[in-house]
Amino acid sequence: MLKKGKKSGLSCPECGSNEILSDSSKGENICSKCGLILNDGMIDTQQDWRAFDSEELEKTARTGAPLTRMRHDKGIGTEIGKSKAELFKVSAGKRGQYFRIKNWQKRLVSSKDRNYGYALSELERISSALSLPSNLQEEIGAMYEKALEEGLVKGRSIEAVIGSLVYALSREYKSPRLMSEICEVSGVDKRDLGRTYRYVARKLNLRVIPAKAIDYVPRCATLLKLSDKSQVRAKQYLTQIKSEEEVSGKGPIGLAAATLYIAAIMNGEEISQRKIAEAIGVTEVTIRNRCKDIAKSLGIEDSVDKKMKEIEALQKNRLDEESL
DNA sequence: ATGGTTTTTACTGCGTC
DNA sequence: GACGCGGTAAAAACCAT
Secondary structure: OEEEOOOOOOOOOOOOOOOEEEEOOOOEEEEOOOOOEEEOOOOOOOOOOOOOOHHHHHHHOOOOOOOOOOOOOOOOOOOOOOOHHHHHOOOHHHHHHHHHHHHHHHHHOOHHHHHHHHHHHHHHHHHHHHOOOHHHHHHHHHHHHHHHHOOOOOOOOHHHHHHHHHHHHHHHOOOOOOHHHHHHHHOOOHHHHHHHHHHHHHHOOOOOOOOOHHHHHHHHHHHHOOOHHHHHHHHHHHHHHOOOOOOOOOOHHHHHHHHHHHHHHHOOOOOOHHHHHHHHOOOHHHHHHHHHHHHHHHOOHHHHHHHHHHHHHHHHHHHHHHHO
């Protein structure tokens, strides 16, 4: 397909001619006067053609899905067909050979690829369980590949390494997942995950920003099924509080939990310390202590107290109505 | 390894239903 | 008696040195 190079502004460095032809089928720009090839190996970014049904699509498609790290071969590996349609293209006499070839291909895939493939399926599972965004998921996949290349996975379980990366990178993405959550969905115990995490983070030079309480709020709020209003309120509290000394050095998760508790109460939502502690993975004691700290540094102890009384009264009223 | 800090564990008291 | 809340002391976990 030869086209005149339109307003590309190109001119031939040999003869100065502006008549540049571009041959999109070869990916070249050619000077029409002297025949000099200006650049080759160009990528044609134009749409090839349109396909109006699946048959046409099959005939014309030259490329597959976009490259992705979510597949161990970035989605471009060649696999000997396994669909029924594929199978029937092979004559009955050659079936045996077909299967033999197919098996050999499986065996020839390197162990690294196998590991990576398994890791990615694990990542996929964890991601959907924790509803990680896909860009984060890709990032984790890339990190895992790096870890694999540096031999960090040797002697450690794939699940633990993946879990560590989820933990580290989700924090970097400002939506940290709790270690307890990760443990639950990946089936790694907390000790193991913690150890692996430290090791992997150090080896890969993951700069781990100390987590901020406010980053934990959204995740915790959804875990607790609290309203958006309370979530917003909790964030407000935290921004008001952030310069105070009362809470420095305290665990950010406990802080987020306690703030959410206060926010929920102030919004009149029914929630018990017990439930929060259970869902978020800190103790009731911690929540109580943080609550005190927060209320003190915010100077809202009285209003929190008042609100709690209100809620109690409300509950009583409702019970009365039910019994009537 | 150690000491200081925070969190957890375990237990108790209080009030309400 | 069960439940939610508040408090305490000692044990455990964590962190920087």
